[in-house]
Amino acid sequence: MSPTKIEQRQATVHALLTEGRRQFARDGYAAVSLAGIVDALGLTKGALYHHFPGKAALFRAVVEQVQEQVAARVVAAAEAAPGSWRQLTAGCEAFLRASADPEVQRIMLIDGPAVLGWDVWRALDDASSGRHLREALQAVIDDGVIAPQPVEPLMHLLSGAMNEAALWLARSDDPRDLDDTVAALHSLLDALRSPANGAT
Amino acid sequence: MSPTKIEQRQATVHALLTEGRRQFARDGYAAVSLAGIVDALGLTKGALYHHFPGKAALFRAVVEQVQEQVAARVVAAAEAAPGSWRQLTAGCEAFLRASADPEVQRIMLIDGPAVLGWDVWRALDDASSGRHLREALQAVIDDGVIAPQPVEPLMHLLSGAMNEAALWLARSDDPRDLDDTVAALHSLLDALRSPANGAT
DNA sequence: CCAGTTGACATACCGAGGGTATGCATTCTA
DNA sequence: TAGAATGCATACCCTCGGTATGTCAACTGG
Numbered sequence: 529m530s531p532t533k534i535e536q537r538q539a540t541v542h543a544l545l546t547e548g549r550r551q552f553a554r555d556g557y558a559a560v561s562l563a564g565i566v567d568a569l570g571l572t573k574g575a576l577y578h579h580f581p582g583k584a585a586l587f588r589a590v591v592e593q594v595q596e597q598v599a600a601r602v603v604a605a606a607e608a609a610p611g612s613w614r615q616l617t618a619g620c621e622a623f624l625r626a627s628a629d630p631e632v633q634r635i636m637l638i639d640g641p642a643v644l645g646w647d648v649w650r651a652l653d654d655a656s657s658g659r660h661l662r663e664a665l666q667a668v669i670d671d672g673v674i675a676p677q678p679v680e681p682l683m684h685l686l687s688g689a690m691n692e693a694a695l696w697l698a699r700s701d702d703p704r705d706l707d708d709t710v711a712a713l714h715s716l717l718d719a720l721r722s723p724a725n726g727a728t
Numbered sequence: 729m730s731p732t733k734i735e736q737r738q739a740t741v742h743a744l745l746t747e748g749r750r751q752f753a754r755d756g757y758a759a760v761s762l763a764g765i766v767d768a769l770g771l772t773k774g775a776l777y778h779h780f781p782g783k784a785a786l787f788r789a790v791v792e793q794v795q796e797q798v799a800a801r802v803v804a805a806a807e808a809a810p811g812s813w814r815q816l817t818a819g820c821e822a823f824l825r826a827s828a829d830p831e832v833q834r835i836m837l838i839d840g841p842a843v844l845g846w847d848v849w850r851a852l853d854d855a856s857s858g859r860h861l862r863e864a865l866q867a868v869i870d871d872g873v874i875a876p877q878p879v880e881p882l883m884h885l886l887s888g889a890m891n892e893a894a895l896w897l898a899r900s901d902d903p904r905d906l907d908d909t910v911a912a913l914h915s916l917l918d919a920l921r922s923p924a925n926g927a928t
Numbered sequence: 929c930c931a932g933t934t935g936a937c938a939t940a941c942c943g944a945g946g947g948t949a950t951g952c953a954t955t956c957t958a
Numbered sequence: 959t960a961g962a963a964t965g966c967a968t969a970c971c972c973t974c975g976g977t978a979t980g981t982c983a984a985c986t987g988g
Binding site for chain 2: 944945946947948955956
Binding site: 929931932934938940941942944945946947948951956957958 | 959960961962963964965966967968969970971972973974975976977978979980981982984985986988
């Protein structure tokens with residue numbers, strides 16, 4: 529019994545995404561050739577262009593997949609924490625740890641904005657981890673843990689801080705840097721807490 | 729009297745840098761062709777490859793130039809402020825304003841890390857604005873304005889926060905966002921101040 | 929069960945663009 | 959002033975993204 533068409537399609541798309549992610553992460557977007565991807569899978573460019581409009585579209589699909597996996601780890605860590613404040617800090621720390629993966633870094637943080645454009649990249653982030661950060665910040669404000677203030681500026685400051693910190697930590701050889709960074713991040717966040725408000 | 733060789737060289741290099749910066753900023757690194765740059769100057773690719781080892785090298789030279797200009801604005805703002813703490817905040821705000829330029833954004837913040845690699849990009853930043861941020865942070869620690877702590881994690885958190893905020897602000901249509909961002913950044917920095925320490 | 933259609937690829941080809949090898953004229957230098 | 963070095967042009971190659979077209983198997987309605 530030969531595989532059904534829908535199965536075949538799913539298998540091919542999955543293979544292209546997997547191999548694409550491998551090579552994009554290892555060599556960077558610009559240095560990856562479509563021929564190299566399809567050759568590694570025993571396919572041809574015709575197959576790739578049947579499923580994706582072009583190289584950038586394949587890369588975008590890979591980015592979305594990476595974003596979703598990072599967001600999943602963030603959500604899992606946040607949900608395990610009690611109270612909105614602990615959920616925020618736990619989510620931030622989980623994001624830092626998830627972004628330590630070199631594949632995540634190269635694809636999501638370095639090549640992503642340049643290849644897709646910053647606006648598209650931001651929109652993708654807003655659909656995954658960015659949204660959770662925004663909701664977590666709104667929650668701590670609603671709970672009165674930090675002073676009422678516009679969420680958007682704060683969200684972008686924190687998002688950028690964590691992205692850059694993740695990239696730096698990956699190059700750092702001192703294991704204490706992660707703890708120091710988390711500590712510095714916590715002290716920055718602590719700044720926002722309303723006076724006379726403990727953990728919530 | 730014909731121009732001397734050293735003059736000719738300087739003029740050509742300067743023209744390549746200027747036109748390169750224009751096109752890199754307008755179209756993005758990947759969409760810029762070397763033929764397009766040299767055609768706009770009435771030159772040929774031979775001239776470009778005589779002065780630069782390749783496309784990436786020209787781009788790197790442009791990035792360095794942009795970095796230096798941003799750093800100059802940061803330094804100017806910082807030097808005009810009294811005391812280490814005010815110098816830090818003034819420098820941060822100047823960086824945000826300087827990074828509002830679309831040319832700076834596209835070249836320095838978006839394409840830079842992807843084209844040059846994050847490590848090279850970081851090294852370039854450390855040679856300009858990054859160094860000043862580190863020194864400013866060290867100064868406020870030495871002056872006892874903020875609690876003693878590792879400078880590197882803090883520097884990367886702040887650097888990333890400002891980079892991302894600058895990109896977001898450029899897309900924002902609400903002029904209050906800049907003020908809100910600066911306010912949020914100030915409140916984050918305030919978190920670090922040692923108790924019982926006014927402006928220094 | 930079968931003719932016609934759709935879909936999942938493969939093959940062949942094109943053009944753009946980065947990089948290189950080489951030629952040439954002018955300026956420098958001994 | 960003759961040879962060397964330099965600034966730049968010309969011609970060429972090759973990789974690679976994208977497209978047009980062909981082909982065979984799987985689906986679908988009668």
